[in-house]
Amino acid sequence: VMAELNLEDDAEILDVARQYDDAVTVAGVEAVSKVLGAPWDAALELYGAHFVAYVYEGGYGRMLRSMGDNLQDFLHNVNHMHQYLERHFRESSFPVWGVEPEGPNSFILSYSSSRGLALKGIIKGLLSEAARQLFRQKVDVEELDETRAGFLLTLRVVTTALPENEWPTPRSVDAEHKKNASLWHQCLASVGRTGLPSLTSGVASSVWTA
DSSP: OTTTTTOSOTHHHHOTTSOOOHHHHHHHHHHHHHHHTOOHHHHHHHHHHHHHHHHIIIIIHHHHHTTOSSHHHHHHHHHHHHHHHHHHSTTOOOOEEEEEEEETTEEEEEEEOTTTTTTTHHHHHHHHHHHHHHHSEEEEEEEOSSOOTTOSEEEEEEEEEOOGGGSOOOOOOOHHHHHHHHHHHHHHHHHHHHOOOOOOSSGGGGOOOO
């Protein structure tokens, strides 16, 4: 990947304390896609899963689990977390989620982003790994033909119990991993100290414009 990007120092693309232009992110994903021989959306899906696992295994699983008792509640609160993250990364533009309960094991998830649908492949990876790590569930994701008003993409998400032999197992991580993950923890912790705005019923309550 470094060779594809003509870089010698990975700090040029992997410094978590630095905010990168979208073009750098896109170039990185394109390089990974080429090296792995994976289509663009598949590479993004892998990245989404890796990101969740990276923060979770960096020592902040408990903090992530505190954001909801199930995947629906967790996604409700991700919108609020994004608002706090913007205080640390002023030029960032985070996506917006809409969550509608549908049944005991399913919900409707809508997505909007200032980047359009260029990064939509990341969604399945994020959902799959969050469900696996936090709730020991697996998800089936179906893109719906009818998109909810105000959003770019609407999905049906169905959750089922993850077989015990597929439960995630703890992995040892090094000090650098924990240090990098701690930067996300600082933002998450600010949510815990300040408290989340109260949620009311309905889709509109789950949408926090970031």
